[in-house]
Amino acid sequence: MNIVFTFTWMKPKEKLPKLNRVADVLKKKKVTQRALAQKLGISDNAMCSICKQRAQPLERLFEIADILGVSVTEIINVEYKPTKR
Secondary structure (H helix, E strand, C coil), X not given: CCCCCECCCCCCCCCCCCCEXXXXXXXXXXXXXXXXXXXXXXXXXXXXXXXXXXXXXXHHHHHHHHHHCCCHHHHECCCCCCCCC
16 A cells, blocks of 8 residues: 655645655766666656655665665655744
């Protein structure tokens, strides 16, 4: 079962909250989005959505951490605090 959170309530030009740090870890590890997408068996577009904060598939974030050899706390932004609306 895949759990995916998407943000449809936000205004188009509003910046998405940084819930994961996948793009940062990829850059640090010098791994491309395409290479990681291939290892996960997902499309480049799906990987791009994760890196750009448009999708937050929790199960995949654990897989990504395992593939990149990092703790899941390095992938998930544990410091994120939602703002009140």
